[in-house]
Structures are given as structure tokens and as C-alpha cells.
Amino acid sequence: MCEASAYIIDGDQQELIMEAVDTVEPEDGGYKLINIFGEQKFVKAVIHSLALVDHKLFFKKTPQ
Amino acid sequence: MCEASAYIIDGDQQELIMEAVDTVEPEDGGYKLINIFGEQKFVKAVIHSLALVDHKLFFKKTPQ
Numbered sequence: 001m002c003e004a005s006a007y008i009i010d011g012d013q014q015e016l017i018m019e020a021v022d023t024v025e026p027e028d029g030g031y032k033l034i035n036i037f038g039e040q041k042f043v044k045a046v047i048h049s050l051a052l053v054d055h056k057l058f059f060k061k062t063p064q
Numbered sequence: 065m066c067e068a069s070a071y072i073i074d075g076d077q078q079e080l081i082m083e084a085v086d087t088v089e090p091e092d093g094g095y096k097l098i099n100i101f102g103e104q105k106f107v108k109a110v111i112h113s114l115a116l117v118d119h120k121l122f123f124k125k126t127p128q
């Protein structure tokens with residue numbers, strides 16, 4: 001399985017927001033994450049970068 | 065390995081732009097894709113959506 005962990009970058013910190021993410025879909029100026037267990041989470045952020053072989057997705061908060 | 069194929073969405077078409085993508089990094093208002101063979105490609109686009117279990121990344125061109 002090729003799911004990944006999603007992190008949000010806040011300054012020089014990275015906070016884990018969801019594990020085992022399968023799909024990421026645009027929604028309401030952010031993204032809806034759905035993991036392999038069917039759990040959903042909305043993040044008000046842009047996708048900053050991806051490191052797929054490391055199973056990591058990085059989001060960055062959009063300015064308010 | 066959990067690399068993915070990157071597609072660019074253009075209307076109702078999807079064009080394959082790179083296979084075996086490992087990392088995606090922000091660069092110059094777009095993204096630099098690097099695959100597991102070390103090949104690089106720049107896309108002037110935003111990340112539209114991800115389907116990781118299906119090994120697919122979707123980009124969408126930014127308006128000129």
C-alpha cells in the first residue's frame with residue numbers, strides 16, 4: 001500500500017495531521033484528506049511538497 | 065516503492081507528464097518533479113489532487 005503521512009508545516013515545525021492518507025481532493029479553498037480507513041479531515045492549506053518514497057505529504061497553511 | 069505517475073488536467077483530458085515520481089518541490093510558481101531515476105521536470109501548475117493508492121498525482125495548469 002502506498003498511503004502516506006500528512007504533515008502541516010508551521011514555521012520550522014512539522015505537525016502530523018493524518019496517517020495512511022490515500023486521497024487528497026480540493027475543497028473550499030483547502031483540501032479534504034481521506035485515509036485508507038475512510039476517515040476524513042479538512043485542511044485549510046496548500047500542498048507544499050511531496051516525498052512519496054518516504055511516504056510523506058507536506059501542507060502549508062494559507063494566510064488568513 | 066511508492067512512486068506515482070503525474071498527470072496534468074487540461075479540461076476533460078489528462079496528460080501523463082512523468083512516471084515514477086518521487087519528490088515534488090515548490091519552485092518558481094510551479095513545482096519541480098523528480099522521479100526515482102533522478103530525472104527532473106518543471107510544471108507551471110498547482111497540485112489538484114492525489115490518489116496515492118492508485119499511484120496518481122494530478123496537477124492543473126495555473127491561469128496565464
